[in-house]
Structures are given as C-alpha cells and as structure tokens.
Amino acid sequence: MAERGNKYGTHRVIEPQGVLTQAAHKIDNDMTKRYSNEIICDVTALNVDSASFTQIEEACGHDVDKIKDMILSIVNERGKMQNPVTGSGGMFIGVVSYIGEDLKNTGLKVGDKVASLVSLSLTPLKIDEIIEIHPEIDRVDVKAQAVLFESALYCKLPDDMSEALALAALDVAGAPAQTAKLVQSGNSVLILGAAGKSGTLCCYEASKRVGPTGRVVGLVYSEAEKKDLEAIGACDEIILADATKPVDVLEKSLAANNGNEYDISICCVNVNSCEMSAILPVKDDGTVYFFSMATSFTKAALGAEGCGKDINMIIGNGYTKGHAEITLNELRENPKIREMFDSKYL
Numbered sequence: 001m002a003e004r005g006n007k008y009g010t011h012r013v014i015e016p017q018g019v020l021t022q023a024a025h026k027i028d029n030d031m032t033k034r035y036s037n038e039i040i041c042d043v044t045a046l047n048v049d050s051a052s053f054t055q056i057e058e059a060c061g062h063d064v065d066k067i068k069d070m071i072l073s074i075v076n077e078r079g080k081m082q083n084p085v086t087g088s089g090g091m092f093i094g095v096v097s098y099i100g101e102d103l104k105n106t107g108l109k110v111g112d113k114v115a116s117l118v119s120l121s122l123t124p125l126k127i128d129e130i131i132e133i134h135p136e137i138d139r140v141d142v143k144a145q146a147v148l149f150e151s152a153l154y155c156k157l158p159d160d161m162s163e164a165l166a167l168a169a170l171d172v173a174g175a176p177a178q179t180a181k182l183v184q185s186g187n188s189v190l191i192l193g194a195a196g197k198s199g200t201l202c203c204y205e206a207s208k209r210v211g212p213t214g215r216v217v218g219l220v221y222s223e224a225e226k227k228d229l230e231a232i233g234a235c236d237e238i239i240l241a242d243a244t245k246p247v248d249v250l251e252k253s254l255a256a257n258n259g260n261e262y263d264i265s266i267c268c269v270n271v272n273s274c275e276m277s278a279i280l281p282v283k284d285d286g287t288v289y290f291f292s293m294a295t296s297f298t299k300a301a302l303g304a305e306g307c308g309k310d311i312n313m314i315i316g317n318g319y320t321k322g323h324a325e326i327t328l329n330e331l332r333e334n335p336k337i338r339e340m341f342d343s344k345y346l
Contacts, residue, residue: 001101005035009149012124014079021080021149022122029079029124031145037102039152041094041114043125043144045163047171048090050196050270051294052083053138059085068130071140075127082121088293089120090138092146093157093167103150113163115170116146117153117324137168137345155324161331165338168345169327172198174316175268175291176205176330177323182264182287182314183209190253190281192243193268194218194235195225197345198291201330202266203234204337217256219243219277232336243269246276253281267292275300276307284310291316 005011013019014026021027031040048056048071060066075081082089096112108114116123124147131141148154157166175198183189189206193199199218206216218235220226226238237256241249254261261283267274267290275296278288288311290300300313331338 002034002036004037004102005149007037007150009122009124009147009151011035012079012147020122021124022082022119025078027079027124029075029126029147031126031147034098034100036100037150038098038100039096039103039108039148040098041092041146041148042097043092043094043142043146045167046081046090046092046120046140046142046144047167048081048120048138048140049083049086049088049293050138051292052086052088052090053135054270055083055085057135062135064133064135067133067135072127072130075125080120080123080125086293087121089123091116091118091120091167091171092123092125093163094146097145108156113157114154115157115167116148117155117170117173117319118148119318123147123152139164139167139345153319158328161328161338162346164346165331165341166328168197168341169201169331170324172201172291173323173327174318174320175266176201177320177326178289178291178314178316179205179266180209180326181320182289185209185211186213187263188215188217188257188260190217190219190257190262190265191268192219192249192265192274192278193270193292194238195220195229196268196270197341199268200229200232200234200337200340201327202268202291203229204232204330204334205326206266207234215257217253217262219249219253228340232334232340243267243274243277244271246280249277250280262286264289267295270294272296273299276303279304279309279311280307282309282311285312287312287314289314289316
C-alpha cells in the first residue's frame, strides 16, 4: 500500500519546511509519487485567478507566447500555479486518474470529471504542455496533472452544462454563496465590478435576498459592461465609475441610493487600489466583503481607520458551505445569466 501523506499536504512541501503548501515557495509536483490519501487528476484546463491573470498579461505586454512562458516558468519553479506578485492561483478541471486507498469511499471513481474548489496556489501541478491561452476569460487549456489532498474540496462536473460553463462559474463560487449568507431582506447593497463573473452572480444573489424593500446597485467601468449587466435585470441601478477613484465612487454610489450609505458593499474588482471605494459608501456597523484577490489588507484596515469607519470587513474566502450548489443553481435559475456566461466564457 502507498505511503500516507499529511492531510493538508505538508509532505509535498520542499521549502521552507514547516509551512502549508499555499505558503511554501516550492512544492513537490512529482506525479510518480503516489500517496494513499491523495487524488491525482489529468488536467485539461486552468482558470487562472482574475487578478493573477491580469497582472501576468500586463507584465507580458498582452503577448500570448510570453504569457505561456511566464505560466510555465512559475509552475516549473514553484511546483504550483501561484503568481509571485498577487500570491493567488485559480482552479482546474480534469479527469480523476488515481485515487489513494484511504479515499476509496468518497464516492469518486477513476474517470470522473471534476473541478477543484481549492486554489492552484496550494495545488501540486505539473504542466506537460500549454495548448491554448484564452486571455479574454483567463483560461489556459493544458495537458497537465494535479494533486488533490485529503483536505481538498472538489465537485463532480454537472451533466446539464458544458465543462467551460461550469469552470467559469465554479471559479468564483465563494462570492455568490457568501453574498447569500450576508445579505438580508431590506438591505442596500453596492457591488463593485458588477459585470464580471463574480459580480454578476453576486448581483443576482443579492437581488433575491434584499426583496422588494431592499436595493442593489452595481458599479461598472464601461458602457459595454453596463449594457451586459442591464440585460440580467438584477440591479435597481447601475453606475459608471472607476473603482480606483474613491471620491467619485462615493458621490455616484450615494446618489444612486437616495443619498444614503449602504448596509453592504461587495468588491469584485480585479485591479489594485479599490479598497476605499468599497469602504467609503458603507454605513457604520455595515459590512464590506472583499472578494478580489487584488485587495490589500493594509490599505483596507488603515484606510477604514483613517476615515473613521467602524465597519465589518470580510476577506473573501473561496469556500463557504454549499457554494458549488448555490452557484450552479444560479445558472439554472436565471437563463439570462447562463446566456451571458455561455457567450463570454465558452
């Protein structure tokens, strides 16, 4: 029988010793090593975290060949897809090729198609070939292998939608599921980056939760994004603004909420320096949910302190109970969102 590894994967850590795989600089991605409490998958596609892909794309001058080289360089150096600038990863879809003896009773079998629900920033990954880059949707088609530890989260891909559609939605599953927990009837909610994958799903989930006495306002950067979001019909109002300019965002967002501050804001923007745009419009004792991996804890904490905001700030956790089911059901419930995802992310 194969050797048993650590539940959280520390047996794969090369350096520095004593940390988990997410914090490690380098992990072991040797797929010939088989542990009794690991699952190994043949990976077909990576959905790189939006903040990470944006940073890589800009650093490479939007040159696809350079993007390929950078991704391969990161994985070859670290044993995982973890952007050294943003620290974030993404997720994968693939086919189960090995299940350790200790995990035989999970209901999973070799040949099942799965999506990982843990970050690539902690997942051992070995890329044999990058087949194609899809910059417009942050997806990388690959021939690769990846390890899921005993503690890892994953889900079988659904039969009623394409792999690409499921991948796009599950990549941001934590955001709408957390929105479902946070938003209450009658709340006023501001969503920054409202036309992206996570933003669109958050708008829809928030609109279900606030009811007829609540209000959902979406903030987008361009007229094209505004038009896309209007087609969904999940926002009471949509405003155009640059989320890196907090004073402008504050003025426009308050005007869209009858001059009142918000109960909740949700930041789904994938660029730096949007913390104060999410903080300023929120009332004391309100909540700011930072889903974006571009968020700076320092800027958020010191910025809130500096402007005298006594608010609750939540760092986006990619996992919350039932997140996969909630997100996939949103696509089933709302044909307009599904149509939008089909047109953008396939």
